[in-house]
Amino acid sequence: MAKISDNELNAVTRRIVTVYNHFLLPIGSGSNSGLTRGSIGLCNASMDDSYHRIHGEVASHEVEWKTACDEYGKEFTDIIYEKAIGEGIAKITINRPERRNAFRPQTIKELIRAFNDARDDSSIGVIILTGKGTKAFCSGGDQALRKADGYADFENFGRLNVLDLQVQIRRLPKPVIAMVAGYAVGGGHVLHMLCCSCSFHLWMVVLMLHACAFVALIRIIWLDMPQVGSFDAGYGSSIMSRLVGPKKAREMWFLARFYTASEAEKMGLVNAVVPLEKLEQETIKWCREILRNSPTAIRVLKAALNAVDDGHAGLQEVGGNATLIFYGTEEGNEGKTAYVERRRPNFSKFSRRP
Ligand SMILES: CC(C)(COP(=O)(O)OP(=O)(O)OC[C@H]1O[C@@H](n2cnc3c(N)ncnc32)[C@H](O)[C@@H]1OP(=O)(O)O)[C@@H](O)C(=O)NCCC(=O)NCCSC(=O)CCC(=O)c1ccccc1C(=O)O
Helix, strand or coil: CCCCCHHHHHHHHHHHHHHHHHHHCCCCCCHHHCCCCCCCCCCCCCCCCHHHHHHCCCCCCCCCEEECCCCCCCCCCCEEEEEECCCCEEEEEECCHHHCCCECHHHHHHHHHHHHHHHHCCCCCEEEEEECCCCEEECCECHHHEECCEECCCCCCCECCHHHHHHHHHHCCCCEEEECCCEEECHHHHHHHCCEEEECCCCEEEEEEECCCCCCCCCEEECCHHHHCCCCCCHHHHHHHHHHCHHHHHHHHHHCCEEEHHHHHHHCCCCEEEEHHHHHHHHHHHHHHHHCCCHHHHHHHHHHHHHHHHHHHHHHHHHHHHHHHHHCCHHHHHHHHHHHCCCCCCCCCCCCCC
């Protein structure tokens, strides 16, 4: 009879334990239940699988923020722009709490500058969008500045430049997480829908994401635009319908009711609801988890998740990522090198894969 080596025996034992852990013990059965995952004596931690051994826990230390500026070094007035020291996280905070973080054209211009900087900074892998204070994430467009042609602050013509910001967030090749504490109203609600989000209502906080974005904290979602004589017939309608379904989207737009964070979570409008005091902590945890993953995989996935809805623009983005990756291959390089060396390219050595 063939003899089993120690290595083979260990491998068999590990497999038996893995199967036991996955199928025989309910998830969550731990030390409190008296039924620990190591209770057959072969393995003693509830998370003692190779994944957890290799990857370990997500770090939980506090983030240290440092004020950031864009490439022109110009001051921001309507937003706060920060980067985490030693980590790939940028945080952009709408800073008009006295107006419940309503945006004016200047706010949007600054947000666009900060998002551009975070996109271009290769040390940044994930961006948090939030509002100052806990009363509102963002209450939409500043109605006091609304004119016949849009919102006007320091110029004598109106703008709807929030539409440019929406496109920027959607196309940004890094996840954007809305960290929503308080009201997300009208155009503010649309912004968090474009992100992954996390929000809170009363004692609860909810996390939400856009595109591939992440966590936001939302207290109350309110699509009051029709009440104030406005509407978002772009992303505000189409993404909403995708997230909650066409029936619910109609209800939300036509009735302009308030929705709590937990209702939003049930509808799939937010990713997570957490207690307010845990909002930033939870958001950072999501960021750190994202940052452990392949940036290229995340980039392509964000593009892919949008592509089906984005028509030519979606195809262009996914296609652009294919080109980006192809440029890094020997085959892609052969064409350019041949051109530079003034010779015919030799593609014959590259396999024609099935
Ligand atoms: C959010 C509230 C329910 C919060 O209520 P509360 O906590 O009691 O605070 P208030 O006392 O009401 O507010 C404090 C202070 O802030 C001022 N304020 C709040 N929100 C705004 C605002 N949006 N614009 C201007 N000012 C605002 C408020 O007046 C108070 O000022 P005082 O001087 O202290 O009195 C509540 O504040 C509220 O209901 N706010 C209004 C919400 C609202 O109507 N938002 C506008 C929706 S329309 C929109 O967002 C259009 C967006 C847009 O530009 C767009 C256009 C075209 C296509 C797409 C879009 C798009 O998608 O964005």
